[in-house]
Amino acid sequence: MPGKLKSKWIGPYTIVGIRTNGAVEIQGSAPNFVPFLVNGHRVKVYRDNSELTEVTIDSTSKLNEDLLQVSLSAFAFLFSELVQYNQIQVDNIAELERRLEDAGYAVGARVLELLCHREKGNRRETRLLGILSFIHSTVWKVLFGKVADSLEKGTEHEDEYMISEKELLVNRFISIPKDMGAFNCGAFVAGIVRGVLDNAGFPAVVTAHFVPVDGHHRPRTTILIKFAEEVLQREARLG
Amino acid sequence: MSEGMIVCVAVVGHQNNPLYIQSFTKGDDSLKLHHIVHCSLDVVDERANNPKKSGLITNETFLGLLNPTENYKVYGYLTNTKVKFILVSTDLEVRDVDARVFFGRFHTAYIDAVSNPFHIPGKKITSRKFAERVSTMVKSFGLSSGG
Numbered sequence: 001m002p003g004k005l006k007s008k009w010i011g012p013y014t015i016v017g018i019r020t021n022g023a024v025e026i027q028g029s030a031p032n033f034v035p036f037l038v039n040g041h042r043v044k045v046y047r048d049n050s051e052l053t054e055v056t057i058d059s060t061s062k063l064n065e066d067l068l069q070v071s072l073s074a075f076a077f078l079f080s081e082l083v084q085y086n087q088i089q090v091d092n093i094a095e096l097e098r099r100l101e102d103a104g105y106a107v108g109a110r111v112l113e114l115l116c117h118r119e120k121g122n123r124r125e126t127r128l129l130g131i132l133s134f135i136h137s138t139v140w141k142v143l144f145g146k147v148a149d150s151l152e153k154g155t156e157h158e159d160e161y162m163i164s165e166k167e168l169l170v171n172r173f174i175s176i177p178k179d180m181g182a183f184n185c186g187a188f189v190a191g192i193v194r195g196v197l198d199n200a201g202f203p204a205v206v207t208a209h210f211v212p213v214d215g216h217h218r219p220r221t222t223i224l225i226k227f228a229e230e231v232l233q234r235e236a237r238l239g
Numbered sequence: 240m241s242e243g244m245i246v247c248v249a250v251v252g253h254q255n256n257p258l259y260i261q262s263f264t265k266g267d268d269s270l271k272l273h274h275i276v277h278c279s280l281d282v283v284d285e286r287a288n289n290p291k292k293s294g295l296i297t298n299e300t301f302l303g304l305l306n307p308t309e310n311y312k313v314y315g316y317l318t319n320t321k322v323k324f325i326l327v328s329t330d331l332e333v334r335d336v337d338a339r340v341f342f343g344r345f346h347t348a349y350i351d352a353v354s355n356p357f358h359i360p361g362k363k364i365t366s367r368k369f370a371e372r373v374s375t376m377v378k379s380f381g382l383s384s385g386g
Contacts (some may be wrong), residue, residue, distance in 0.1 A: 109320070110354050116319040117346050124319040199320040 012046040018077050040071035076173045083174070083185060093183045101191035101206075108195020115142060124200075128227070128235050131200050135193060136163055143192070144169045149220075159227045163193070164211070168221040184208045186221045193223055203228040244329045245341075245377045247309070250349060252361060253321030255280055259364040263377055276325045279313045283323050286315075291319040316342040324349070341380050349371045 017025035022040040086099045115138055116124070125131040132151060140148040140163075154160030168186050176183055186208030194206040204227045210219040246315040247269075250259040260276065316324040324345055326338060352358065352369040 106356070106360075109360055110350075113318065113320055113322075113350050113353060117350055124317070201321065 007183060009044070013043075018073050022071065022074055023071055024071065024206065038155050040074055043071065045072045053212070062187065072169075079170055079185075080174065082188075097183065097187040100185065100187040101194065104188040104191020104193075105195040105198070108192040108197075109199045110195075111139060111143070111192065112196045112199050126201075127238065128202065128231065131197065131202055132161055132163075132225075135196055139192075139196060149228075153226075157226070159232055161225045161227075163223045163225070165221050165223075166216075167218070168208075171221060184210055191223065191225050197225070197227075202231050204231070244272075245380055246329055247276060247325075247327040248373060249276045249325040249327075249344070250364065251276075251280060251323045251325065252307070256282075256361065258322070258361075259369070260372065261373060263374075272327055274313060275313060275327055279315060279325055280323065283315045283317060283325075312337045314342070316346070318346065318349075322349075323351060337380065341376065344376055345373070348376070365376065 013028050015024055016035045018040075019025070019037070020050050022039050024040050024043060025035045026043070026059045027035040074194060080232040082103065083096075083100065086096055086103075090096045090099065119138070125134055135148075136151040137147045140146065148163045149166055150162075150164045150194055152162045152164070168189060170188055171185050174185050176185075190206040190208040194204060197204045197206070204225050206226075207224050209222050209224060211222045244263075246264045247260070247262040249257065249261070252258050260273060262272050264272070310329060312328050314326040314328070316326075318324070324342055326341065326345075328338075348369055349364075351372075352364050352366045353360070355366060358364065358366070
């Protein structure tokens with residue numbers, strides 16, 4: 001399309017390296033083999049069905065004014081460093097999950113404060129469904145760029161709720177070795193959710209699980225939220 | 240028209256533990272101001288937990304005038320993590336709107352201070368930048384409502 005309707009993006013390019021200041025080294029497909037450096041803000045993730053991280057460059061080089069965004073590759077790199085750093089310090093999987101969760105908790109507490117202030121309405125959630133839908137849409141949108149795939153109520157227990165995601169962003173570039181079994185880096189996201197719930201006055205135990213799905217070879221990730229007794233009693237009192 | 244003077248601002252955590260308290264008077268009555276802040280916490284708790292009795296909307300952040308004592312006006316603001324901001328002013332003609340605007344800016348400064356990964360939630364806010372920002376806001380508050 002000519003003129004102003006033309007897409008401003010060129011690419012796709014492949015990331016071959018990430019610098020600490022946020023710049024990324026990218027390389028086009030053959031015949032140009034020389035990788036070049038570009039500001040991380042000028043690239044966005046190219047989504048197609050392949051497994052590689054491909055990016056496209058904004059050729060008008062306009063920065064995103066309203067909300068500052070972190071480049072996906074910079075985050076993936078930092079997160080993998082976080083996991084590795086904790087991994088060498090612990091002996092077992094449960095401890096590693098707990099550490100990731102604690103890291104997420106700190107994020108969740110701050111995110112709650114920040115988001116409620118940014119939202120125009122700025123009301124304090126006092127109902128269970130209110131806070132759950134706040135997490136499912138607003139928090140997820142700000143952190144991961146989209147709302148969560150689904151929010152369900154547990155069938156067996158009154159106090160359980162589940163948020164599911166086909167491909168959790170933090171797990172996207174991580175593959176779990178077979179000897180680590182049920183370990184899930186989604187423990188970080190479970191920690192974020194717990195941080196939000198706890199500071200909003202809804203204490204809960206939050207864990208992340210892999211749920212195999214028929215037809216897909218990668219399992220779905222489910223964040224399981226089990227609310228404390230007092231939350232259910234208060235909810236029942238409020239009617 | 241009297242000068243708008245904020246004499247004290249305070250940030251109190253959800254367990255009523257003080258996170259930041261700063262008085263802006265020249266005199267030595269900071270203890271009295273701490274006492275006023277402490278008393279107003281009860282009013283905040285009452286408004287937050289018994290909405291049906293006082294008939295207010297339950298989840299507004301700005302709580303408004305808490306208790307007008309002889310010389311001071313005390314305003315309250317409740318964030319969604321149950322952290323309370325208290326504002327004590329000597330100006331008897333402070334308008335609600337000014338207090339709301341002040342709390343909005345104060346909330347932003349608070350969030351910036353808390354987002355610091357080295358800040359431990361539940362402990363006092365020790366950031367110098369936060370203290371400077373608060374001082375600037377207090378000074379400009381006086382000028383805008385006095386004119």
